[in-house]
Amino acid sequence: MATPAITTATKRMTIREALSQALREELYRDDRVFLMGEEIGVWGGTYAVTRGFFDEFGERRVRDTPIAEMVIAGAAAGAAMAGLRPVAEIMTINFAFLALDAIVNHAAKVHYMFGGQFSCPLVVRTTTGGGRQLGATHSHSPEIIFAHFPGLYVCCPATASDAYGLLKTAIRNDNPVLFVEHSTLYQKRDEVPAENPDYTLPVGKSNIIREGKHVTLVSFSKGVHICLEAAEKLAQEGIEAEIVDLRWLRPLDTDLLIESFKKTNRMVVVEEGHALFGVGAEITAQVTEKAFDWMDAPIKRVTTIDAPLPYARDIEQMALPDASKVIAAVKEIL
Amino acid sequence: MADLSKEELLDMYYDMVLIRRFEEKSEELYQQGKIGGFLHLYIGQEATGVGAIRALRPEDHFFTAYRDHGVAIARGIDIKGLMAEMLGKATGVSKGKGGSMHLASREHNFWGGYAIVGGHLPLATGVALKARYNNEDFGVLCMMGDGATNIGYFHESLNLSAVWNLPVVWLVENNQYGMGTAVERASGVKEIVKKAAAYGMKEGPRADGMDVIATYDAVKEAMEYARKTGPVLMEALTYRFVGHSMGDPERYRTKDEVREYQEGDPIGKFGAALTTKRKAKKDELVALDKKAAEEVEAAVRFAEESPEPVYEDLFRDIYV
Ligand SMILES: Cc1ncc(C[n+]2csc(CCOP(=O)(O)OP(=O)(O)O)c2C)c(N)n1
Ligand SMILES: [Mg+2]
Numbered sequence: 001m002a003t004p005a006i007t008t009a010t011k012r013m014t015i016r017e018a019l020s021q022a023l024r025e026e027l028y029r030d031d032r033v034f035l036m037g038e039e040i041g042v043w044g045g046t047y048a049v050t051r052g053f054f055d056e057f058g059e060r061r062v063r064d065t066p067i068a069e070m071v072i073a074g075a076a077a078g079a080a081m082a083g084l085r086p087v088a089e090i091m092t093i094n095f096a097f098l099a100l101d102a103i104v105n106h107a108a109k110v111h112y113m114f115g116g117q118f119s120c121p122l123v124v125r126t127t128t129g130g131g132r133q134l135g136a137t138h139s140h141s142p143e144i145i146f147a148h149f150p151g152l153y154v155c156c157p158a159t160a161s162d163a164y165g166l167l168k169t170a171i172r173n174d175n176p177v178l179f180v181e182h183s184t185l186y187q188k189r190d191e192v193p194a195e196n197p198d199y200t201l202p203v204g205k206s207n208i209i210r211e212g213k214h215v216t217l218v219s220f221s222k223g224v225h226i227c228l229e230a231a232e233k234l235a236q237e238g239i240e241a242e243i244v245d246l247r248w249l250r251p252l253d254t255d256l257l258i259e260s261f262k263k264t265n266r267m268v269v270v271e272e273g274h275a276l277f278g279v280g281a282e283i284t285a286q287v288t289e290k291a292f293d294w295m296d297a298p299i300k301r302v303t304t305i306d307a308p309l310p311y312a313r314d315i316e317q318m319a320l321p322d323a324s325k326v327i328a329a330v331k332e333i334l
Numbered sequence: 335m336a337d338l339s340k341e342e343l344l345d346m347y348y349d350m351v352l353i354r355r356f357e358e359k360s361e362e363l364y365q366q367g368k369i370g371g372f373l374h375l376y377i378g379q380e381a382t383g384v385g386a387i388r389a390l391r392p393e394d395h396f397f398t399a400y401r402d403h404g405v406a407i408a409r410g411i412d413i414k415g416l417m418a419e420m421l422g423k424a425t426g427v428s429k430g431k432g433g434s435m436h437l438a439s440r441e442h443n444f445w446g447g448y449a450i451v452g453g454h455l456p457l458a459t460g461v462a463l464k465a466r467y468n469n470e471d472f473g474v475l476c477m478m479g480d481g482a483t484n485i486g487y488f489h490e491s492l493n494l495s496a497v498w499n500l501p502v503v504w505l506v507e508n509n510q511y512g513m514g515t516a517v518e519r520a521s522g523v524k525e526i527v528k529k530a531a532a533y534g535m536k537e538g539p540r541a542d543g544m545d546v547i548a549t550y551d552a553v554k555e556a557m558e559y560a561r562k563t564g565p566v567l568m569e570a571l572t573y574r575f576v577g578h579s580m581g582d583p584e585r586y587r588t589k590d591e592v593r594e595y596q597e598g599d600p601i602g603k604f605g606a607a608l609t610t611k612r613k614a615k616k617d618e619l620v621a622l623d624k625k626a627a628e629e630v631e632a633a634v635r636f637a638e639e640s641p642e643p644v645y646e647d648l649f650r651d652i653y654v
Binding site for chain 1: 449521
């Protein structure tokens with residue numbers, strides 16, 4: 001893995017633009033890279049990430065598919081095994097359940113199962129998250145289900161610069177990566193080192209996005225922004241929260257978590273999935289095993305409540321994590 | 335029109351108009367932020383929904399996808415409960431938990447709208463199994479979009495229904511696009527009914543889905559066959575006049591194409607047929623138009639005055 005080159009030139013862009021630019025550059029860089037998925041071509045991408053690509057690259061590289069998640073993921077896995085570099089798009093992660101077998105039983109297993117004879121350099125891009133009144137089947141945040149399985153990487157960027165670098169990392173990596181974008185973050189902006197087309201970030205390395213000494217907030221994807229909002233409010237009361245943006249659920253950067261915990265001795269894990277067997281559960285177990293002596297308070301979790309998400313707006317919002325819930329959790333353990 | 339009384343014909347006309355008004359109102363409420371989430375309108379497809387649902391007997395069952403308002407209305411479900419659901423109210427048919435895409439009414443044998451493309455096909459297979467299992471005389475109508483015929487669920491469900499001779503009519507509402515993908519860009523078989531051959535299933539007709547009576551006749555015959563003999567795959571050829579859902583940029587089709595279909599508006603066509611065949615007078619139809627608008631207004635009032643679900647409701651109905 002290339003170490004990230006140091007660039008000073010950056011450009012302010014949205015996550016959507018950053019993803020779009022990363023894909024575009026990778027398409028130009030390597031003819032083996034191609035895109036396939038529902039509505040990515042003529043429509044321009046459901047979240048407009050591939051807007052204009054169909055005209056720019058043509059239908060050889062930008063391939064509209066039928067509504068057929070099983071074969072989107074499965075055929076992309078096969079093409080990857082054959083040496084191409086597909087970036088398959090599953091419109092939303094809710095539909096990735098239909099592709100679960102192709103991703104988990106095939107993409108993630110062929111390398112191991114056949115003694116290393118095949119590799120599967122596949123990227124499956126998809127989008128996650130609730131809060132848009134789409135009802136119980138369309139509002140899942142099930143990243144953790146995919147992160148359960150060895151053989152697959154799961155990447156969940158929270159910022160535009162990370163989205164840019166991590167997507168390139170995922171495409172250039174020789175392993176299958178589930179790349180999970182958040183449906184409510186596409187308009188988030190920050191500085192992207194876009195002058196460097198080879199900007200990549202290491203696999204499985206998390207990022208301390210804010211330093212602090214009183215408590216460690218751990219999250220990924222949209223949860224990072226919830227933590228940032230909470231941290232700002234806490235700072236006004238003199239509480240300095242450190243925020244670890246996981247970036248990857250697998251590999252999980254346990255070392256960085258432990259390092260931060262040893263400094264703050266307190267931790268709150270924030271995730272949009274449910275609590276039971278979730279990211280917080282796993283991190284709590286690891287920190288307890290590896291840093292029990294540094295623990296000043298129980299580790300807290302802020303998650304979506306233990307119920308499916310409803311359509312009705314107000315109660316849906318009540319069900320999801322937010323900054324006030326994070327602040328309350330921090331205050332319980334300080 | 336042969337076996338339909340004047341009253342039935344006017345009822346069908348009324349349902350089509352009621353659907354159109356309901357959909358127009360929904361669009362308005364969406365723009366005001368009162369309806370949220372995804373909203374898929376049925377404008378243009380009214381003849382398909384009304385023709386098909388009217389062809390069912392009360393004891394028959396039916397399923398559809400997320401474009402579900404029209405068939406719910408055609409089945410005679412009170413639009414107050416439907417509109418309340420769209421507004422996410424506790425008085426909605428799904429208690430505000432489902433929204434536009436997930437309307438259902440158990441007492442009407444309407445098993446719901448389903449938002450995972452193809453997800454309801456195996457469920458319909460299972461309900462149809464009960465008819466054979468208990469030797470009951472009902473059929474199942476399973477409606478789906480053209481796009482759904484390319485998903486794995488389609489293959490597995492149709493095949494099993496054929497193997498077990500289940501009383502299902504698989505009705506493809508072929509509106510020519512799945513989101514922005516035209517049928518011929520998504521399906522190897524261009525005439526969808528031909529897919530029946532792959533399952534040794536009866537190939538049904540490609541009914542004119544813009545003609546409510548043609549759809550009614552075709553579905554009625556297919557349901558009779560299904561109840562007695564086994565599954566049928568049929569199409570209703572139709573067209574949606576509006577975007578796939580709200581905010582569709584419609585880059586995949588031309589305005590001219592839409593205009594051309596709008597000229598064959600199913601409601602206008604049916605109204606004209608009723609008057610020329612002397613089944614109804616012009617002012618009878620005008621009165622029905624007015625009544626539909628009033629019924630929609632009353633439903634909106636009911637929905638707006640209804641209470642919101644509360645926090646505790648989040649935990650209700652998770653388990654029996
Ligand atoms: C499994 C799955 N994949 C993708 C989607 C996103 N999606 C929603 S509607 C739709 C198009 C369906 O087209 P069609 O079946 O023709 O029905 P229509 O909207 O035309 O009524 C797609 C791709 C989904 N809901 N479920
Ligand atoms: Mg369609």
